[in-house]
Amino acid sequence: MRSKISTVLGLLAFVAALGGCAEVQRAAEDAARQSGNERLAGVIRGTGTLVAGLLPIGYEEESSIGQAIALQVVARYGGVVEDPALTRYVNLVGRAVANTCDRPDIPYRFAILNHESINAFAAPAGYIFVTRGLLKQVRNEAELAAVLGHEIAHVTEKHILQVIQRSKQIAGVTEAGLAYANQNPAAFKNLIDGAVKKLLDEGLDQSKEIEADQLGDVFAARVGYDPLAYVTLLTRLRDLKGDDRAFFKTHPNFSSRIEAVRKTIQTEGLKTNGVLLADRFAKWSKRI
Amino acid sequence: MKRRRTWWALQGLIVGAALVCVTAAFAETVYVQARTAQLRSGKTSLDPVVANLRYGDQLEVVKKEGNWLQVKTEGGAQGWIYTGKTSKTKPGGGDSGLAQLGRSMRGSEASAVTASAGARGLDKVSEGYANRAGISPKDRDTVDRMTAYQIPDQEVEEFLKEGGLGEYAK
Numbered sequence: 483m484r485s486k487i488s489t490v491l492g493l494l495a496f497v498a499a500l501g502g503c504a505e506v507q508r509a510a511e512d513a514a515r516q517s518g519n520e521r522l523a524g525v526i527r528g529t530g531t532l533v534a535g536l537l538p539i540g541y542e543e544e545s546s547i548g549q550a551i552a553l554q555v556v557a558r559y560g561g562v563v564e565d566p567a568l569t570r571y572v573n574l575v576g577r578a579v580a581n582t583c584d585r586p587d588i589p590y591r592f593a594i595l596n597h598e599s600i601n602a603f604a605a606p607a608g609y610i611f612v613t614r615g616l617l618k619q620v621r622n623e624a625e626l627a628a629v630l631g632h633e634i635a636h637v638t639e640k641h642i643l644q645v646i647q648r649s650k651q652i653a654g655v656t657e658a659g660l661a662y663a664n665q666n667p668a669a670f671k672n673l674i675d676g677a678v679k680k681l682l683d684e685g686l687d688q689s690k691e692i693e694a695d696q697l698g699d700v701f702a703a704r705v706g707y708d709p710l711a712y713v714t715l716l717t718r719l720r721d722l723k724g725d726d727r728a729f730f731k732t733h734p735n736f737s738s739r740i741e742a743v744r745k746t747i748q749t750e751g752l753k754t755n756g757v758l759l760a761d762r763f764a765k766w767s768k769r770i
Numbered sequence: 771m772k773r774r775r776t777w778w779a780l781q782g783l784i785v786g787a788a789l790v791c792v793t794a795a796f797a798e799t800v801y802v803q804a805r806t807a808q809l810r811s812g813k814t815s816l817d818p819v820v821a822n823l824r825y826g827d828q829l830e831v832v833k834k835e836g837n838w839l840q841v842k843t844e845g846g847a848q849g850w851i852y853t854g855k856t857s858k859t860k861p862g863g864g865d866s867g868l869a870q871l872g873r874s875m876r877g878s879e880a881s882a883v884t885a886s887a888g889a890r891g892l893d894k895v896s897e898g899y900a901n902r903a904g905i906s907p908k909d910r911d912t913v914d915r916m917t918a919y920q921i922p923d924q925e926v927e928e929f930l931k932e933g934g935l936g937e938y939a940k
Contacts, residue, residue, distance in 0.1 A: 549896035549913055556909045562916075573921055574929040581926060582854055582936070584861070586805040587825050591916045609916065623933070663895045670895070671902050704854050706935040759933050 539643050541588065541607070546663060547646060547674065548607030554678045555595070555603050555611055563594040563614055568769045575623060576610060576630040583631075583701045585638040592630065594770075600719065603681060604633035606642050617770045619719060623759035624702065624711035631698030631712075639697065641690045642677055649676050688734040695739050696746040708756035709747050716740045798831040800839065803857035806923050808937075809849035813838035815937040820849040826861050837939070852937035891917060 539547070556562060563569065569592070576592040590608040595601075600619060602612040610633045620626050636642065650673065663670040680686065695712070703709040720736035733739070747754065802823045810817040813835055821843065823829075829841035829851065838850045891914045892900065900910050934940045 546893055546895035549892050549917065550899040550903075552913045552916065553892075553896065553900055553905045553909060554903065556912045557903075557905055561909065562912050570921065573919070574926060577921060577926045578930055578933075578935055581805045582803060584803070586803070587861075589920070591919050593912070593916050609913075663898070667898050667902060671899055674899060675903075705930070706854070706939050757934055757939075762933060 539640075539647065543663075544640075544643060545607040547643070547677070548605045548609045550670075550674045551605035551642065551678055551681065552609040552611075554674070555605060555609075555682070556593075558678075558682060559595040559597045559611070559613065561596050562611075563596050565594075565769060568766055569594060571766050572612065572617075572626070572630075575626050576634070578705050579627050579631045579701050579707075580608075580634050582704050583634050583638055584697070588637075590634065590637070600723070602629055602633050604636040604642070605681075606637065606640065608637050610634065610637070614770060619722070620715065620763070620767075621718075621760065622711060623763040624707035624757065625715040626763065627702040627705070627707040628699050628709070628712035628715065631701040632694045633698070634701060635694040635697035636686075636690070639690070639693060641686055641694070642681060645680050645686070646673055646677050649673055685733060691733050692739065692742045695743050699743055699746060700750055700752065703747075703750075703752040703756060706756050708754060708758055709743075709752040710754050711758055713740055713743055713747075716743065798858075800829050800831055800841070800856040800858055801860050802827040802829065802851075802855060803861055804855035806927070807851060807855040809841070809843065809847060809851055811849055813840070813850045815852075815931070817850065821847045823851070828860075829856065837937075854936055 572594060573592045576590055580586060580590040588608050590610060592610045592612070594617060595611050595613045597613045598615040599613055600616045602610070602616055604610050610630065612629060612633070616629065617626070620629065653669070653673075685691070699709045699712045702712070716736050716739055720740070723736075725735040725737055746752070802825055805825060807823040807825075807827075808819040809821040809823055811820050823843070828844055829839075832840040832842055832848065834840075834853075837853050839853055839856060840848070840850050841856075842848045892910065896913075899905075930936045931938045
């Protein structure tokens with residue numbers, strides 16, 4: 483009799499977990515506990531956790547991951563530029579682009595890393611960084627908008643989250659994210675450290691970088707910036723650094739990026755009569 | 771006489787049906803694809819705002835002119851919206867349906883973090899990470915301030931206007 487009840491409750495919990503009905507699952511768990519079968523209650527709870535762990539990462543978990551990665555970016559790059567007015571300007575350009583991106587309903591924040599290298603990074607949940615070195619290469623607001631658009635696209639497409647999801651699966655982590663982080667902080671740290679290594683040292687897959695270039699330029703063009711500005715910036719960087727992958731190890735070479743962006747401008751029919759806003763940018767450039 | 775009347779009735783029916791079909795074929799649905807969007811009484815950014823729209827709102831297109839769409843909201847309000855703030859596909863939102871499903875099953879663990887998400891600063895999980903990873907108080911403070919950093923939508927709108935961006939394009 484007891485085994486029959488167990489089977490029914492177990493099946494109910496599994497179906498509820500698959501169907502996403504947390505209430506039914508919890509009711510089955512309570513029923514098992516009341517019938518004195520603590521072990522079955524545990525199994526029912528585990529079923530839900532197992533299924534939840536295989537599902538995409540939700541925003542609360544993304545936010546924790548984003549903060550943890552942002553901490554490492556700030557630590558590794560020697561902190562941020564403490565200039566509130568300049569930071570506000572970069573945030574305004576970023577928000578202008580993010581407001582009509584493909585994921586406008588989450589907060590985006592932008593900071594300038596106090597580092598002379600030429601780079602920019604995006605952590606999940608909208609934590610975006612651009613180095614002082616890269617800002618020094620920018621000549622107008624449209625170029626800055628495209629750089630920030632590229633990073634926004636990494637967030638909208640959840641590129642880093644995909645890396646974490648894959649690591650979780652490889653590590654056989656089937657528990658849900660936040661429960662996992664609270665119960666096993668050492669393993670959570672490993673996941674974050676792995677993602678940081680990928681982001682800062684190894685670089686994302688080249689196809690993801692190209693996708694971010696293309697989508698980022700679409701986002702910038704959507705708000706009215708000239709999409710050709712990004713081609714100009716990438717060409718300037720290629721002239722400066724060449725196509726040496728050793729230098730720009732975290733991104734594909736400039737020639738293939740320029741070609742991909744040009745193709746997007748054409749295939750997406752992006753209007754190339756947008757604004758550059760060189761004068762507005764020039765007011766800030768001396769502070770960089 | 772009777773046959774003629776039937777004939778006219780039939781003709782009317784065919785024309786009516788054709789009109790319905792044509793209207794249906796042209797009735798296009800778009801969605802608000804922006805954090806904030808305004809429905810205006812005319813097709814310039816200087817025209818008064820008729821209604822404030824929300825991300826994901828469904829709109830029926832009445833006609834297109836330049837960079838503007840004349841639309842009807844589900845509530846029946848009619849006005850103009852800048853094309854760049856709309857999308858032909860329904861936005862997925864911050865979380866996909868599957869992600870929401872996962873979160874609903876995670877139960878109380880998730881809600882504890884949700885409660886602190888609106889507050890300033892790092893959440894419990896990332897604070898724990900900072901301790902384990904030996905992140906300095908200065909760097910924690912940087913991400914803390916970054917998390918709390920906000921610019922009101924109105925100021926972003928002013929910035930767009932000043933630069934002739936979005937619907938303020940000159």
